[in-house]
Amino acid sequence: MKVLVLNCGSSSVKYQLIETTLEAIAANADRALAQGIVERIGSESASHTYRPEGRPRISAVSEILEHGAAIAEILRTLTDPASGVVEHSGAIEAVGHRVVHGGEAFARSVFMTPEVVRQIEECIELAPLHNPHNLRGFLAAKEILPGVPHVAVFDTAFHQTMPPHAFLYGLPYVLYKRHGIRRYGFHGTSHRFVAWRSEALLGRPRAETRLITCHLGNGASVCAVDRGRSVDTSMGFTPLEGLLMGTRCGDLDPALIFYVMHKEDLSEHQATTLLNKHSGLFGISGVSNDMAELLAEEAKGHERARLAVDLFCYRLRKYVAAYAGAMGGADAVILTGGIGENAAAVRERALTGLEFMGVRLDPGRNRDTVGREGEISAPGSPVNVLVIPTNEELLIARDTLRLVAAGAAAAT
Amino acid sequence: MEIRTLGMVGGGVMGRSIAEKVASSGIAVVLAEVSEPRARAAREELVASLDHELEKWGITLSEKKVILNRVRFVAGLEELAQADLVIETVNEDLEVKQDVMRRLGALCPPDRIFITNTGTLSITEIAAASGRPDRVIGMHFLHPVPRSPIVEIVRGVETSEQTYATALELARVLEKTPIGVSEYPGYVVTRAIVPFLNEAMYIVMEGVASAEDVDLALRLGFEFKLGPLEFADRVGLDTVMSWMEHLFRELGDVKYRPCPLLRKMVRAGHLGRKSGRGFFLYRGYERIRPVEGAR
Known part of the structure; x- marks a missing residue:
C-alpha cells in the first residue's frame, strides 16, 4: 500500500510517500518512494524541495498561498510524468497525518472521523502552535483526496500509558480535573519507533525489556519504556519541561519566572x-542552538559553548539515571535525533559516570557510529547502548496501513 | 478576501506598531511617508523598537529580520495603488486625515477598502473625503499593537457590510478581539481613559503628590501594569492632548478639558518617551528610574 504521510506546520508541509505492507513491516523493508518539504506557504516565494528515491533532489520556488495549494502541488509533483513516482493520485491509497496533541482522548492512532476532528479541535488550547495547522492540513488533504482513508497519529499518544504518579504535578488535583493540567509528553512517535526497532537489534522482545529512549534534537526528551509501555517522559504539559534544548530552558523552578518578569519588567509574552x-x-x-556548532566553538576554546554542552550532558545523565530508578533498572539506553545519532562526543560525556548502573561505552564504537544504526556499548556491558536513527514518518505510514488492514479485515 | 499586501500611510508611533504586527502575521507592508528622509527615519525607529523587543526577549533575531524584510518604506503614496487594503495612521487631525483619503481615493482602484486608525474622530467625516464612503471603516488599534489584544471597529454612516466583514477578517488575522462601537466621539477606550489621565495630571499640578507617587499609588492600588502618567508618556503627551481637545470640543464637558500642566509640557516640547522627557525621563525606550533610596 502507498501511504502519503503529511506533517503540516504553520507555513510548511513535510511529506513522504511510503510503500508498505504487513510483510514489509515485519521485515523492516518498507520504502520511501519520495520525500520533500514545502516551506514559506503564504508567500510568493514558497519553496518546494522534492527528492524521489534514488534520483537527484529537485527544488522550485513558486507562489503557494495556503496548505491546500501546497498539497495540490505535492500531488502534482508525485504524479509528474518526468519526476513523479506514481502514475496518478489514485495510486495513493491512504494518508497519515501527524497531529501533535491528542490530549487524553487518544492513546493510539485513529481514522480521521468528524468526531476525531472535533476532539482534535478541543486540544487546540493545549497546543495552539501546532494542532490548528495539523488540522488545516488534514482538511485540505481530505478535499484533494476524498476517497481514501485518513489517519491521525499523535505525538502524545504513546505516553498515555504513564501512571498518574508520573503524569500528575504536585498541584491541587482539581486543576487536573478542570483544565487537564498534567504531563502529556511529546515525541511519542519517535520514542515508540526506536523502542520497536530495538527489539530486532537486542534480539529480545519488548515485553521483556526496560528501555530508556533519548530523542535528542533541537527539542529533546527522554522516555522510560517499561516492557513496551511509556511509564515516564521528560516533557510535560508543554514541550518546555525536561532536558536543556536548543532554545528551550527545560526544568526550572517556576517561582523564578515571576521574579524575572518583575526584575526585567517583562510581559507574559516576553517571558x-x-x-x-x-x-x-x-x-x-x-x-x-546547534550542537555541532557548539562543539566546534568549544574546541576553539569558547568557554560558554563548553558550559552549554556541559549543562546539556549533565541533565541528560540525570534523567537517564532517574528513569533507571523509576523502572528498577534498565536493559538498554537508546539514542536518536540529530544529536543522539551524530554527536559521539555528547553521547560519551552524557553517559560516562553511569557505570554504577551498568552503562559502559565502547569509545571506538561510539566514535564510529555516526548517522547510522549500531551498538556503542562495550562488549559485556550490562546495559546495551544503541544508536537508532528515528523515522517518525515510517511509523505514521505503518500505523495507517495497520488501521486500514484491520478495517478491511473487519469488513470481510 | 485574501490580504497579501497592506498599504499604510504614516510611519509614526502607531503606524510602525501596526506595521510590525501586520508583518509578523505574514502580510507584506508598504508604508508611505511624505519624503525619503522621513521614510528612512521611520525605518530606523522600527529597527530601534524591534531591537528593544529583542532585548526584552519578546522576539528572536530571525523574527526581527523577517519583520524588517516584510515592511518596505517608501516616499509618497503612489505605490499604495497596488495594495489590497490601505490603513492610514496620520495625525489625529480631521483635515489631515481627509486630505489623505482624498488622495487615496484618486489613486486606488474603486473597489479598494481604506481603514482609518482614529481614537476620536468621525469616520463619516473622514470617509466622505474618499469618494467611496461605503468602503471606509475605522479600526482603532491600541499601542503597542503587537501586544494589545483588542481593536475597536467603527462604522461610518455609509460603511457597507462587506467593508465591515473585511475589517473583522483583518482583526482575525492580526489576532485581535474586535469591539464593535458606534460612531461617537472617543468611542469606548479613548473616552474612558482621557478623564483618568487628566485627573492624574491635575493631582500632580495641584501638588497633592509627585508624578512618581501618583503612578505608584494607582499601580499598586488597582493592579494597573502602568501608572496613568507613564502610560501618557508612552502614548505621547501631544497625542493625549489632541484626544482631550477633540473630546472637549465635541462633547463640551469640562472633564475632557486638558489640564494646564499638560498644555505647558507640550508647549515645552516635553512629549513623553519619544522626546526623552515627559512626566518621567527616558533614555531610548527605557525609563530612567530614580536611584533607590533617594526619595
Missing part, C-alpha cells in the same frame, strides 16, 4: 518567548 526561544543551548552559550 514565554524568553523561556522557549532565547534559552537552552543558545541562551547559555550566546552563540548557537
